[in-house]
Amino acid sequence: MVTQSRIQVGIVGKPNAGKSTFFAAVTLRDVKISPTPFTTIDPNMGVGYVRIDNCPCSQERCNPRNYIVIEGVCFAPVDFIDVAGLVPGAWQGRGLGNQFLDHLRRAPALIHVVDAAGSTDEEGRLVKPGSYDPARDVEFLEREISMWLVSILKRDWDRVTRLVEFSKREIAEVLLDKLAGLGITRGQIERALDEGGLSKKPPSKWNDSDFGNFGELIRLYSKPIAIAANKVDLPEGEEGYRKLKSLYPNRLVIPTSAEFELALRKAASKGLIRYKPGDATFEVVGDPTPQQKIVLDKIADFLKKWGSTGTADVIKAIVFDLLKYVVVYPVEDEKRLADRDGNVLPDLLIVPHTYTARDVAYAIHTELGERFVAAIDVKTGKKLSADAPVTNGIILKILAR
Ligand SMILES: Nc1nc2c(ncn2[C@@H]2O[C@H](COP(=O)(O)OP(=O)(O)OP(=O)(O)O)[C@@H](O)[C@H]2O)c(=O)[nH]1
Numbered sequence: 001m002v003t004q005s006r007i008q009v010g011i012v013g014k015p016n017a018g019k020s021t022f023f024a025a026v027t028l029r030d031v032k033i034s035p036t037p038f039t040t041i042d043p044n045m046g047v048g049y050v051r052i053d054n055c056p057c058s059q060e061r062c063n064p065r066n067y068i069v070i071e072g073v074c075f076a077p078v079d080f081i082d083v084a085g086l087v088p089g090a091w092q093g094r095g096l097g098n099q100f101l102d103h104l105r106r107a108p109a110l111i112h113v114v115d116a117a118g119s120t121d122e123e124g125r126l127v128k129p130g131s132y133d134p135a136r137d138v139e140f141l142e143r144e145i146s147m148w149l150v151s152i153l154k155r156d157w158d159r160v161t162r163l164v165e166f167s168k169r170e171i172a173e174v175l176l177d178k179l180a181g182l183g184i185t186r187g188q189i190e191r192a193l194d195e196g197g198l199s200k201k202p203p204s205k206w207n208d209s210d211f212g213n214f215g216e217l218i219r220l221y222s223k224p225i226a227i228a229a230n231k232v233d234l235p236e237g238e239e240g241y242r243k244l245k246s247l248y249p250n251r252l253v254i255p256t257s258a259e260f261e262l263a264l265r266k267a268a269s270k271g272l273i274r275y276k277p278g279d280a281t282f283e284v285v286g287d288p289t290p291q292q293k294i295v296l297d298k299i300a301d302f303l304k305k306w307g308s309t310g311t312a313d314v315i316k317a318i319v320f321d322l323l324k325y326v327v328v329y330p331v332e333d334e335k336r337l338a339d340r341d342g343n344v345l346p347d348l349l350i351v352p353h354t355y356t357a358r359d360v361a362y363a364i365h366t367e368l369g370e371r372f373v374a375a376i377d378v379k380t381g382k383k384l385s386a387d388a389p390v391t392n393g394i395i396l397k398i399l400a401r
């Protein structure tokens with residue numbers, strides 16, 4: 001059985017943007033949601049899923065163990081963390097400050113839930129929809145995330161200074177020790193030092209703008225952010241979404257209605273409708289009350305217009321576009337695509353696209369990595385050497401000593 005640790009995704013944004021609604025919609029956890037700022041104080045953690053269309057289980061009868069299959073579509077678990085709202089100046093202690101972001105240390109990517117309808121100001125207070133410019137949230141929130149990284153960097157900076165200037169350790173190495181718990185790599189640190197013009201600058205000479213630049217660069221490389229342009233179900237949401245999309249043409253900006261997704265998932269769990277996350281439609285199978293029928297009709301119109309509620313698209317975009325991960329199906333019996341006990345495609349692994357066949361073996365089990373001889377791409381029958389990269393959707397048999 002594969003025991004690879006799951007991808008963790010942090011949900012961030014200002015208060016009242018819909019973070020907990022998004023979280024509840026993807027994890028079905030019952031959490032506090034309300035139209036007042038700072039509803040969430042302690043973080044919510046839960047498991048949601050990334051949708052994998054065209055997985056082999058659309059044709060095979062799978063016996064999944066570490067993922068699920070609904071109507072031929074695969075869903076792999078992802079951990080989500082919903083934290084308190086950030087306001088401008090959080091890094092200086094405004095609102096609830098930024099210390100709570102420490103819960104996101106392990107997350108390799110973030111979802112920024114933005115109130116695209118402009119119905120809340122920068123502190124999350126309700127305002128007339130359309131009267132607040134959602135682009136301001138993108139600017140301030142990303143700065144707050146950078147400043148959080150800077151605050152971690154600055155903790156015990158004297159030690160960095162001593163190690164680099166007196167013990168002559170390399171700055172990249174010292175910073176790696178300091179930042180490794182954030183999932184930051186040496187390559188990312190070197191790149192940020194280089195681009196910030198800081199590779200040669202003694203740590204004792206770093207000024208606020210050096211810290212700021214470094215924080216900004218390391219955020220870009222280590223905590224990529226997808227933007228969920230939320231509340232597009234409100235009439236003002238569409239314009240806000242279009243504005244964000246045109247301001248940030250090279251970013252992932254995805255229109256969402258977390259509220260509608262939550263309603264659909266709740267209706268599905270009550271047996272009122274047939275629906276799975278990411279679907280473009282749903283089917284009424286139960287007996288909704290007239291009130292429920294009105295809501296469902298409204299959501300059906302929304303889906304016709306937007307194609308989906310967007311939440312599943314955000315998760316897919318994070319895993320496959322932002323993080324560029326790939327899906328691998330390890331099997332032991334290549335004829336039956338099964339494990340030793342005949343379970344068909346029991347496991348699904350989501351790994352970085354830079355992973356080699358041997359890295360996958362290590363991800364399955366350290367011992368398997370150590371005993372790795374070669375791998376077989378089951379669909380093509382081609383043999384892969386240890387250093388061969390894996391491709392998305394590959395079914396892999398590992399040959400070991
Ligand atoms: N119209 C609409 N309202 C939404 C949507 N998502 C959330 N809301 C509403 O926005 C309000 C705030 O939602 P929450 O999920 O509590 O927001 P939050 O970002 O977690 O807020 P804090 O915990 O205070 O930081 C609630 O009234 C939600 O019902 C959406 O997609 N559309």
Ligand SMILES: [Mg+2]
Nearest residue numbers: 019020039040
């Ligand atoms: Mg909340």
